Amino acid sequence: MSHAIAFKSFSLKSMLTALVIGAGSLMTSVTPAPAAEQAPVKSGHVEAGGLSYYYEVRGSGEPLLLLHGGLGSIDMFQPVMPAFTAHRQIIAVDLQGHGRTPLGKRPIDYKAMGDDMAAILAKLGYGQVDVFGYSMGGGVAFRLAAQHPDKVRRLVMVSTGFAQDGFYPEMLPMQAQVGAGMAEMMKGTPMYQSYVKIAPDPSEFPRLLDAMGTLMRQPYDWSADVAKLTMPVMLVYGDSDMFRPEHMVKFYQLLGGGLRDAGWQREHMARNRLAILPGLTHYDIFLSPQLTNAALPFLDGKSETANWSDQAGK
Numbered sequence: 042m043s044h045a046i047a048f049k050s051f052s053l054k055s056m057l058t059a060l061v062i063g064a065g066s067l068m069t070s071v072t073p074a075p076a077a078e079q080a081p082v083k084s085g086h087v088e089a090g091g092l093s094y095y096y097e098v099r100g101s102g103e104p105l106l107l108l109h110g111g112l113g114s115i116d117m118f119q120p121v122m123p124a125f126t127a128h129r130q131i132i133a134v135d136l137q138g139h140g141r142t143p144l145g146k147r148p149i150d151y152k153a154m155g156d157d158m159a160a161i162l163a164k165l166g167y168g169q170v171d172v173f174g175y176s177m178g179g180g181v182a183f184r185l186a187a188q189h190p191d192k193v194r195r196l197v198m199v200s201t202g203f204a205q206d207g208f209y210p211e212m213l214p215m216q217a218q219v220g221a222g223m224a225e226m227m228k229g230t231p232m233y234q235s236y237v238k239i240a241p242d243p244s245e246f247p248r249l250l251d252a253m254g255t256l257m258r259q260p261y262d263w264s265a266d267v268a269k270l271t272m273p274v275m276l277v278y279g280d281s282d283m284f285r286p287e288h289m290v291k292f293y294q295l296l297g298g299g300l301r302d303a304g305w306q307r308e309h310m311a312r313n314r315l316a317i318l319p320g321l322t323h324y325d326i327f328l329s330p331q332l333t334n335a336a337l338p339f340l341d342g343k344s345e346t347a348n349w350s351d352q353a354g355k
Contacts, residue, residue: 086141089160090153095141096134096161100126104170105340106158106185107133108178110200110327111253112232114140114239117327124333125173129340132170134161136181138249143241149252151261155184159192168192171340175199175327187269196270197336199277200284200323203295204262207288219254221247267295275314275339277332279321289317314339 081097088094097115105125109117115133118125125131137154138144147153158181162170172193174182179201186193202208208216224247227233237243274296278289293299298311316335318326326332338344 087161087164089157089164091147092137092145092157093143094134094137094157094161096132096165098165099131099133100129102129103341104167105129105131106162106170106172106182107131108158108172108174108181109133109136109139110176110178112139112236112249114235116140116235116239120328121330121333124330124337129337132162132165132167134158136178138245138252139236141239141241144245144249144252149256151180151184151256152188154181155186155188158182158185159189162192169194171195171197173197173199173336173340174201176201176323183263183266183270186272186274187263187266190269190271193272195273195275195340195342197275197277197340199332199336200279200282200326201276202284202288203264203267203292204288205260206262207284207292209283209285212283216257217254219250219257221251223250264295267292270296273312273314273339273342275316275336277316277318277326277335279323279326280317280319281322282326283323286317289315 081099082101083098084096086093086095095115099122107115107118107125109115114135118133122131135142137147137149137157162168169192172182172185172195174180174197176199179198182196182198183201183203186196205213224233227246227250233246236246236249240246276289276292276296278284282289290299293313293315296311296313298313298315300311301309303310318329318331318335321329321331
């Protein structure tokens with residue numbers, strides 16, 4: 042899920058693309074949210090799993106845990122944050138080794154971070170929350186929901202797969218070569234520049250790349266755990282995502298969707314949802330208003346779709 046010269050078979054651009062992150066590659070070209078929207082109402086660090094996680098709480102309303110992509114941070118959601126905070130209380134967390142959260146000595150591991158998110162929610166006084174995770178954050182959201190289903194009311198996973206074979210095959214060898222040797226070549230990228238601005242120890246960047254490479258080289262298949270997602274789930278992808286369309290559909294089918302016609306009165310409508318958004322890639326979907334427009338009604342438990350029979354009677 043969830044990027045030197047030694048890697049002669051791939052260009053720098055290809056290697057950066059290999060990261061399953063969307064990590065702020067467009068953050069420098071978007072208009073920042075107004076300052077009033079940027080200021081958290083509460084922030085700090087909380088210990089979980091031997092790590093000191095940085096978190097921010099923004100807005101007011103029903104709580105929503107927001108989890109960013111790899112080599113990103115809370116800040117990558119800045120352009121769309123006003124849409125979330127308009128009527129939601131956002132609990133945003135910088136994941137292990139990212140943003141303002143130190144890397145620590147522990148390997149980066151999805152299952153461990155899933156447990157960490159449950160511990161963070163408990164320490165911050167939250168019982169059950171909605172969860173929105175993008176890319177690497179989607180993987181963490183999956184593990185949180187599968188391992189602690191009582192903590193998650195509704196779940197949105199964006200550009201997230203359930204198994205390693207969900208990626209296009211050409212992505213795998215590029216992901217396998219991510220490591221510290223790329224650090225020097227990445228110093229001119231927005232990913233590195235955003236990292237060094239807020240990281241507690243910017244010199245840790247090569248070690249973060251090693252940790253991310255180790256994570257991406259580990260085969261995984263969580264298909265058996267999809268059944269543990271007992272809450273309503275929405276999957277969201279770009280139509281030009283790094284995941285194969287077949288994998289998107291299979292994930293939806295494992296969730297009980299896409300198995301039969303819904304019926305003209307929606308009597309066989311699946312509970313879970315799949316959205317494939319046009320004109321979006323893995324690397325820009327997190328910036329798109331299309332994403333929040335699709336996800337927020339689901340998180341609110343609302344549908345704006347009229348029933349044909351109701352319309353006919355008017």
